[in-house]
Amino acid sequence: MADDVLLLYDDLMLEHDTGPGHPERADRLRAIRDSLREQPVAGTRWEKPQPATNEQIELVHTKAHVKQIESLRGKSLSIDADTLVSPRSVEAAHIACGAAIDGVIAITTGSTKRAFALIRPPGHHAETHRAMGFCLFNNIAVAAAYAHSELKRKRILIIDWDVHHGNGTQQAFYNTKDILFFSTHRSPFYPGTGAADEVGANNGIGYTVNIPIPPGFGDGEYHEIYSQLLVPIADAYKPDLILVSAGFDSHQNDPLGGMKVTDNGFANLCSIVCDIANRHTDGRLALILEGGYNTNALATSTRACLEVLTGSSEPCTPPNPHYDQLYEVINLVKSNHKPHWPI
Numbered sequence: 356m357a358d359d360v361l362l363l364y365d366d367l368m369l370e371h372d373t374g375p376g377h378p379e380r381a382d383r384l385r386a387i388r389d390s391l392r393e394q395p396v397a398g399t400r401w402e403k404p405q406p407a408t409n410e411q412i413e414l415v416h417t418k419a420h421v422k423q424i425e426s427l428r429g430k431s432l433s434i435d436a437d438t439l440v441s442p443r444s445v446e447a448a449h450i451a452c453g454a455a456i457d458g459v460i461a462i463t464t465g466s467t468k469r470a471f472a473l474i475r476p477p478g479h480h481a482e483t484h485r486a487m488g489f490c491l492f493n494n495i496a497v498a499a500a501y502a503h504s505e506l507k508r509k510r511i512l513i514i515d516w517d518v519h520h521g522n523g524t525q526q527a528f529y530n531t532k533d534i535l536f537f538s539t540h541r542s543p544f545y546p547g548t549g550a551a552d553e554v555g556a557n558n559g560i561g562y563t564v565n566i567p568i569p570p571g572f573g574d575g576e577y578h579e580i581y582s583q584l585l586v587p588i589a590d591a592y593k594p595d596l597i598l599v600s601a602g603f604d605s606h607q608n609d610p611l612g613g614m615k616v617t618d619n620g621f622a623n624l625c626s627i628v629c630d631i632a633n634r635h636t637d638g639r640l641a642l643i644l645e646g647g648y649n650t651n652a653l654a655t656s657t658r659a660c661l662e663v664l665t666g667s668s669e670p671c672t673p674p675n676p677h678y679d680q681l682y683e684v685i686n687l688v689k690s691n692h693k694p695h696w697p698i
């Protein structure tokens with residue numbers, strides 16, 4: 356049982372209703388849940404998460420932000436053009452955030468080595484003082500902050516493969532070396548942040564690594580970026596905790612992302628991250644769901660990652676990269692980060 360992959364999920368998150376036509380809809384989680392219940396991945400087990408407390412959420416967010424979200428309990432309204440709440444959204448947001456924290460607790464206190472928080476609303480766009488981009492609380496940032504302050508982790512690696520830049524996660528940890536944020540994201544694209552020269556500030560210089568990429572990159576290109584940049588940086592950083600903002604909107608069938616990653620491509624990225632975890636954290640690692648707006652692709656990509664996490668299947672070798680722009684991207688990141696990392 357100890358090596359099982361823990362799936363953190365609660366049907367309550369389906370009650371966050373964003374209204375007709377919204378891409379971040381309950382069917383996303385339903386598709387993942389139904390697929391994994393109809394055809395379980397051997398070595399996974401389900402658990403209901405505890406809701407995050409406001410005290411935990413305030414490890415990242417301002418009291419004013421938490422108070423504002425609390426004031427929306429039982430209401431239906433738009434916070435901004437993309438970010439909406441329905442009567443049970445605030446409860447769902449507490450469960451989503453609590454699932455990320457429970458995942459971190461499970462993998463650090465030894466009950467399991469791997470966890471996947473299957474959650475919505477997503478989190479990585481939420482900044483310390485505001486909701487944005489479908490996100491109310493920054494689930495992964497709160498989980499990392501909890502691990503830092505309560506579980507005494509001091510070298511936390513956050514990898515973000517969602518097609519959008521995790522502006523909220525970057526903002527939360529821009530000034531610290533205790534949390535290293537590594538993000539691949541389409542650029543220029545929503546939310547507009549994440550240039551290669553955004554590398555962190557003060558004690559955090561070098562500990563924000565942004566890889567802005569043009570649309571169209573697929574399995575080979577992502578694999579090369581992870582091999583040439585993530586692996587040497589992670590091996591030099593020697594993380595004591597690894598978290599992934601696992602968004603599947605970089606999938607080839609996603610209606611918003613414009614990237615070409617396949618299920619096997621995500622499995623390969625997951626496999627690289629597992630190898631890093633095996634070298635530095637005794638294999639311990641938690642994935643936190645972010646975006647992904649083709650419900651079928653979301654279910655199949657999640658499954659592909661779970662098969663890697665449980666060790667039940669090995670991904671196929673990715674194709675060779677074939678975009679010349681790939682090396683421009685890699686060289687740009689190297690020129691910004693050579694002073695900080697052996698790349």
Ligand SMILES: [Zn+2]
Pocket residue numbers: 517518519602604645646647
């Ligand atoms: Zn996204």
